[in-house]
Structures are given as C-alpha cells and as structure tokens.
Amino acid sequence: xxxxxxxxxxxxxxxxxxxxxxxxxxxxxxxxxxxxxxxxxxxxxxxxxxxxxxxxxxxxxxxxxxxxxxxxxxxxxxxxxxxxxxxxxxxxxxxxxxxxxxxxxxxxxxxxxxxxxxxxxxxxxxxxxxxxxxxxxxxxxxxxxxxxxxxxxxxxxxxxxxxxxxxxxxxxxxxxxxxxxxxxxxxxxxxxxxxxxxxxxxxxxxxxxxxxxxxxxxxxxxxxxxxxxxxxxxxxxxxxxxxxxxxxxxxxxxxxxxxxxxxxxxxxxxxxxxxxxxxxxxxxxxxxxxxxxxxxxxxxxxxxxxxxxxxxxxxxxxxxxxxxxxxxxxxxxxxxxxxxxxxxxxxxxxxxxxxxxxxxxxxxxxxxxxxxxxxxxxxxxxxxxxxxxxxxxxxxxxxxxxxxxxxxxxxxxxxxxxxxxxxxxxxxxxxxxxxxxxxxxxxxxxxxxxxxxxxxxxxxxxxxxxxxxxxxxxxxxxxxxxxxxxxxxxxxxxxxxxxxxxxxxxxxxxx
Ligand code: GLN
Numbered sequence: 225x226x227x228x229x230x231x232x233x234x235x236x237x238x239x240x241x242x243x244x245x246x247x248x249x250x251x252x253x254x255x256x257x258x259x260x261x262x263x264x265x266x267x268x269x270x271x272x273x274x275x276x277x278x279x280x281x282x283x284x285x286x287x288x289x290x291x292x293x294x295x296x297x298x299x300x301x302x303x304x305x306x307x308x309x310x311x312x313x314x315x316x317x318x319x320x321x322x323x324x325x326x327x328x329x330x331x332x333x334x335x336x337x338x339x340x341x342x343x344x345x346x347x348x349x350x351x352x353x354x355x356x357x358x359x360x361x362x363x364x365x366x367x368x369x370x371x372x373x374x375x376x377x378x379x380x381x382x383x384x385x386x387x388x389x390x391x392x393x394x395x396x397x398x399x400x401x402x403x404x405x406x407x408x409x410x411x412x413x414x415x416x417x418x419x420x421x422x423x424x425x426x427x428x429x430x431x432x433x434x435x436x437x438x439x440x441x442x443x444x445x446x447x448x449x450x451x452x453x454x455x456x457x458x459x460x461x462x463x464x465x466x467x468x469x470x471x472x473x474x475x476x477x478x479x480x481x482x483x484x485x486x487x488x489x490x491x492x493x494x495x496x497x498x499x500x501x502x503x504x505x506x507x508x509x510x511x512x513x514x515x516x517x518x519x520x521x522x523x524x525x526x527x528x529x530x531x532x533x534x535x536x537x538x539x540x541x542x543x544x545x546x547x548x549x550x551x552x553x554x555x556x557x558x559x560x561x562x563x564x565x566x567x568x569x570x571x572x573x574x575x576x577x578x579x580x581x582x583x584x585x586x587x588x589x590x591x592x593x594x595x596x597x598x599x600x601x602x603x604x605x606x607x608x609x610x611x612x613x614x615x616x617x618x619x620x621x622x623x624x625x626x627x628x629x630x631x632x633x634x635x636x637x638x639x640x641x642x643x644x645x646x647x648x649x650x651x652x653x654x655x656x657x658x659x660x661x662x663x664x665x666x667x668x669x670x671x672x673x674x675x676x677x678x679x680x681x682x683x684x685x686x687x688x689x690x691x692x693x694x695x696x697x698x699x700x701x702x703x704x705x706x707x708x709x710x711x712x713x714x715x716x717x718x719x720x721x722x723x724x725x726x727x728x729x730x731x732x733x734x735x
Contacts, residue, residue, distance in 0.1 A: 231378075231731035232399045233270070238263035243308045243402040243456040250296070250307045257289035257296075257307030261351050264309045268353070268400045271734045276375050277385075277395035279314050280322050281354035292349045304483075305459055306349035311401035313392045314355040315362055316447070317436040318342050325438045326358040326370040326388075329591030330569040339436025340471070341405060341447050341464040348463045353401050356391030360593045361560065362412055362440045364388050365665040368656045369595045376652070377420060379692055379731050383649035386416030392450045393420040397728060403460050404450040409440045410548055411645075411669025413448050414681035418644035418695025421683045421727045423712070424450045425457050426669075428702045429676030430475035432461070433468035441555035442473075444548075444673040452728055454682065454712040455490070458482035461705070477703060485706040489713030495531035498711070501637025502533060505541040506668050506697075511646040514687025518694045519643045522684045525718050526641075536636050538629035541671050543622045548670045549663055550606045550619035556596075557603030563591065598659065627675045634701045639711055642668050644681035644695035672699050680708040682715060683727040693727060 232240040238260050241249070249255045265285065272278055282288075292307040312318060315325045317335035319342075324330040338346065345352065359369035367375040367390030375390040377383040378398035385394040389406035393416030396404050406413035408426035417424030425448045432447045439445060449460035461482045468474045502523065507516070527533050565571040565587035572586040592600070606615040633640055646667060655661040672679040681695040696715070700707040720726055 231733050232729060233267050239267040239399045241402065242453050243305055243451065243459060244453070246308050246402060247305050257292045257351060258286060260307065261285050261289040261309050261353070264353055264401060271398055272400060274376060274381050274734060275378055275394050275398050275400070276373060277356055277391045277398060277400055278311070278354045279324065279326075279357050279372055279391070282321055282352045285309065285351050285353055289351045292351065295349065303348035303463070305463065307351065308403070309351040309353045309401055310345060310460070311353045311356050311392055311395045311404040312342060313389050313404070313406050314358055315407050315438045316342055316405060317438065318352065318355065321352070321355060323355065323438065324372070325362065326360040326372065327591065327593070327596070328371045328570060329563045329587070333569045335436070337436060340433035340468045342436065344464050356389070356395055356404060358391055359388035360596050361438070361556070362388040362407055362409055363556070363595045363599055365411070365415055365662050366650070366652070366655065367391060368652060369593055371593055374652055377649045378734055379420065379649065382651055383692070384419070384652055386419040386645070386649065388412040389416045389450065393417055393422050393424065396420070396422045396450050396452055397731065398734060402452065403456050405447060405460070405464070406450045407437055407445055407447050408673065409444045410552065410673050411666045413450060414669050414679055414695070414697060415645045415665065417450060417681040419649040419693060421693030421731065422450055422452055423454055423457050423680065423682055424448065425461060425680045425708065426672060426678060427461060427465060428475070428678045428705055430473050431479065431678070431705060432465050433471045433474055435468055435470040439559040441552040442559065443555060444552065446673070452726070454709055454716050455483060455486040457680070458486040458709045475703070480706050482706060482709045485709040486713040489710035490717050492710070492714045495526060495529040495711070495714065498531045498639070499637045500526055500531045500533050501536040501633050501640040503541065503633065503640050503642050504535055504537045505539065506642030508646070511643060512648060512687060514689045515643050515645070515647060515694045518685045518687065519696060522696050522715070523641070525722065526715065529714070529718060534637050536633040536640065538626070538633055538671070540622060540625040540629050544626055544671045544674060545663055545667055547619040547622035547626070548666070548674060549602070550615050551623065553599040553603030554606045554616050555603070557600045557607065560596070560600060563588065595659070623674045626671055630671070630675045630677060639707050640699040642697050644668060644697035648687045648690055648692035648694060668697060677702050678705040678708055680712050682712050684719065685723070685727065686730070
C-alpha cells in the first residue's frame, strides 16, 4: 500500500469517506465491507504507532465483514450502516474482546456479554474495528491517565486528543475509523471532539442505554457517537438509542429519526424563527482568544442565516465544576468498590500472605492509577457521615440550581451555545501534575451532564494563534436531541460553504 499522501491517507482511499458515503457504496455494490474494513485496518497499521488510538484490535473484524458481504449478496435486507466499521471506547463491554476501561485492574478481562449499544451495532451489522484508549475509568480530560500510555492528537502528536475519550476522537480524526462510540460523564465525548476537529454528541440522559458501560458516575454517564459529520453521528445515534429494559434509567420515549433531522438541517435554507441563546457564563474572558474569536464569528454566521441571538445568564454555572467534582467522585467511589480482586480482573497477593482485606488493598493499590485513587479518596470523604451534608448534600443542591438555570434559559431560547472547550489541545504533560487545571477544562461541558440535557460539539474552525481545531457546543432541552442534529447539520453546511472544505481535510499529514 502506498504511504498516505495527506492528512486523510491516500487520496480517495476507502478510509477517507464518511459512514454515510461508505453505506451508499456498500449498498450499490461498488465496494465490499471486506475492502472497507481492510482499508481502515491498513490505515491503523500505518498511523496508530504514532497516534495510539487503539488498545485492542478485533481479530474477527474481517470475518464479520465477509459475513455481512455474504448476507448482502444473498439479498438479505440490511440496516443503513451494515458493513461500515466502527471503533468502540474501551469503557464498553464487548463479548470476546478485552474491556479494560483504561485500567490495569481490568487488564485482560474479557466480558461475558455485550453492552446493549454494542449488541445493537452488531445486530445492525456494523463491523467492530477494536477498542479505543481512554483515561482510566473515564477520569480525565487528556487520555494521559490511561494505564496503557497516552493517545496523541492527530493534528499535532505532541498534544493531547482530549479526554477521557481521546482514543475514539483521535481514531476518527486520523481517519482510522469513520465513526466511534464514546461516553460522556462531564464532557468526555464533546471535549475530545472539540480539540480534534470531530463531531461528538452526548445524548439526553436515559436516551441511550448504559447497560454494559463500565460505570463512572451513574447519574451522569451517557454513551454517544463520535464522527466526522453531523449526519454520521445521527446515523449511529439512531442505532444505539431507544429504550432498554436492562437499564433502569432508560427512557421509554419513542425518538424521532435523528438522521432525518440531520438531513432536514442540511437542506434548511435559513434559521428564521430559531432563538439561539448564548450562555454568558460560558463565554468567559479567560478562554483562549482564538476560541472566543471563532465562537463569535460562528455566532455572526448563525445570525446572518436568520437566527435570533439572545444572551442568557446561568449564574449557578459558576459552581458547576465544584459540584461535579463532589458528585462524580462520590458516585465513582461507590461504583469502583466492586473491583475487589474477587470478581474481576487483577488479584495481587501480598508477599508473605495476608487477610482478605490485605489482598483487596494490595490489588487496589497496584491496579488503580493516581487519578482514580484521588477521586476514590475524595468521594469517600464527601460521603462520610460527618461531611455528607456539607459536601455531597450541598453539591446536590447546586445541581438543582443548575437545572433551574437551564429551565430559565430554555424559556428564552430554543437551543443554547458556547465554546465546547475553553482552549485548543494543550501539550502532553502540561496539566497532568495539576488536577485542578485539568478539571477546569471541563467548565463548558459539565453543566449539561448535571442537568441531563443533550449536547453536541461541532468544529468551528482553527484557532488563529496555534492552527488547532476549536469546537462549538450546542445544547437543547432534555429529549430534544433532534434540535442538535438539525441545527448542527445547517451550521456544518454554512461553515463548509465558508471554508470551501471540511475542517479535517486540512489536518497535517501524519506520516
Ligand atoms: N474530564 C471529565 C472528568 O475527568 C469528564 C469525564 C467523562 O466525561 N468521562 O471527570
């Protein structure tokens, strides 16, 4: 195979197409799933040494692709994305494939079942390429807290790809996979999308099943799509979304087709009648200048297309990061108690033997990394009898106030927008020793998780000072995910009209 000639790989190679384009080529018989899958495996072989998006490759990928080709040949009616490859964040359980959540404590663990979202992808005949790298148990904003080494941003290998789902975002941005799954507890789909120039969606809480997603903070976690276009994200969301009786928080709603919403958005002539709220507290003076500049240019484009831009205030957002970093560790400390050396993964026997408690403590000491330990300690402290009301109780009250801020804002606007991340991709190593600086990178994304509302990150151009991607976040009321796809697709079209190309086609070459 010829060496990749540009950012995307060999011009015109099968790894350069979107999932929707590949689906069309597969459907018309122009290409086979084996060819499409092989093209992505070749791309992974060529560039993943430098990017390190994948922790594990599915050795059955080509076999699955061949079986999908055979079904198509036999005239079987197949789903829209049948035969299209997809990468899966390692936080999701995959039958027969290791699922580590980026932790040593689960090294080599192979789940006996599929997460519901994975089962739905398989049932729709997608081809699982493999498992992507992530911060350990999804704690982090840079993927540097993975126990298996950092992932690198395809735009600049010395920079972080965001986190915790840096692997999924980098795989998509490096054209190693057309689409991927991520999980978003405080921004882990949207912030990596912002800093890699890809599209990422956190659905409404309860809109996508969490069954088989290794839990970080159960009241915040949500699985969602990562892609290079809004339509591709919608196509994935349509497959993975909808009620799941195995998840007690799963909504029983009937959802509209998000792909239809995206298609309608792409064709939408103007935005007349749409009220777009700019959240004052998320348009902060401390944000990187180029991020703010691109954000305001994008607002002008939206206004030029007929939208009404209104300023809204959400005063309690100032306390969102603080509340989140009490609620999340509290829930995480409880969720991670099951890693006790008895039921899953690693077991470390202390030298000279010891009690059951000694074995548990030696295992957790060796199996968890520093950020996970930090949060377990914070969480158990916040939940302890003497401090529960002062910390956890107060944080829950703030959560309610943030939900009220959103309710007030959505009375004035149909959707809300903000930068998806306050900065472009920072350098590897820059914040890893400074947890607070790392936490503050989530300031724009956390409020949506605390309120359970959906959010999308969409590329809005390169920051002039460093030439790196920036993202705009669109938020909608709970259950109105279709608004994200509709407006997202319109904005995507307006931006491509302006630039004359997609953002990712401008990424520097990887080899
Ligand atoms: N960066 C955030 C954190 O460290 C978000 C994590 C996530 O969404 N999984 O908690």
